Amino acid sequence: MPGSTIDLRVVGDAGALAEQSAAQFARAVRETLKTRSYVSLVLCGGETPIGLYERLTRPPYDKGLPWPAIHVFWGDERFVPHGHPYSNYRAARRALLDHVPFTAANIHPVGTEGLTLEESAQNYERILHGVLGDVRLPAFDLTLLGMGNDGHTASLFSGLPALEEEVKWVSAVRNAPKPPPERITLTLPALKSSRRIILLTTGAEKSIVLSEALSPAGRDSPLRRLLNPTTKGTTGNSITVFSCPA
Numbered sequence: 001m002p003g004s005t006i007d008l009r010v011v012g013d014a015g016a017l018a019e020q021s022a023a024q025f026a027r028a029v030r031e032t033l034k035t036r037s038y039v040s041l042v043l044c045g046g047e048t049p050i051g052l053y054e055r056l057t058r059p060p061y062d063k064g065l066p067w068p069a070i071h072v073f074w075g076d077e078r079f080v081p082h083g084h085p086y087s088n089y090r091a092a093r094r095a096l097l098d099h100v101p102f103t104a105a106n107i108h109p110v111g112t113e114g115l116t117l118e119e120s121a122q123n124y125e126r127i128l129h130g131v132l133g134d135v136r137l138p139a140f141d142l143t144l145l146g147m148g149n150d151g152h153t154a155s156l157f158s159g160l161p162a163l164e165e166e167v168k169w170v171s172a173v174r175n176a177p178k179p180p181p182e183r184i185t186l187t188l189p190a191l192k193s194s195r196r197i198i199l200l201t202t203g204a205e206k207s208i209v210l211s212e213a214l215s216p217a218g219r220d221s222p223l224r225r226l227l228n229p230t231t232k233g234t235t236g237n238s239i240t241v242f243s244c245p246a
């Protein structure tokens with residue numbers, strides 16, 4: 001089984017991170033549409049991708065990318081109303097989705113209202129299958145991810161059950177160490193099946209955790225399991241890591 005290829009790019013500041021990750025985003029979208037009729041894109045939450053999202057709303061990307069051909073999903077979501085300041089959906093709308101011409105029906109947020117946490121996870125898995133089909137793995141065309149200082153990615157945290165899920169695409173998360181405690185997350189097999197992954201990380205502490213995740217004898221972490229080609233679920237994806245240690 002082919003392993004992942006990991007391309008690590010160290011950049012000097014937030015501007016370079018936004019610029020270079022936007023160019024990589026555009027390359028991945030254009031490459032996908034050479035052989036497929038639409039792009040399945042997974043957005044990540046947190047602060048780090050905001051610079052990238054905002055860069056994509058400016059030339060040449062605002063009018064230069066085929067936004068209507070992109071289906072948007074979330075790699076994780078905080079279990080709060082979409083209008084809540086913690087909402088990853090709200091953050092993406094404000095920074096990107098409201099500023100470029102996505103097709104409204106192609107935006108697929110995690111439902112977080114009128115559902116229990118478990119119902120939300122089951123419902124999102126149904127939404128994913130509704131778009132991607134009755135397939136074993138979602139094989140997203142492009143997945144954006146961040147990471148935490150503890151080595152988490154999406155809402156996969158060490159020691160919590162969701163990290164061990166091997167079949168489902170979506171899991172409920174309780175007691176997350178990063179607030180809020182209740183979250184919905186794509187699982188490791190779902191994330192690892194992505195054809196392309198762009199990982200964004202900033203700060204010296206995260207760069208140390210990243211090195212640990214990339215090293216042959218590093219401590220186990222969700223990020224290491226995602227990046228490590230020998231762990232189950234790798235389908236030969238292409239991973240570009242943008243690290244801004246400053």
Ligand code: 6PG
Binds near residue numbers: 044048148152155178
């Ligand atoms: C979330 C994110 C999470 C995030 C990292 C980094 O919902 O919290 O998906 O995985 O990417 O915690 O967050 P920052 O970019 O804010 O440092």
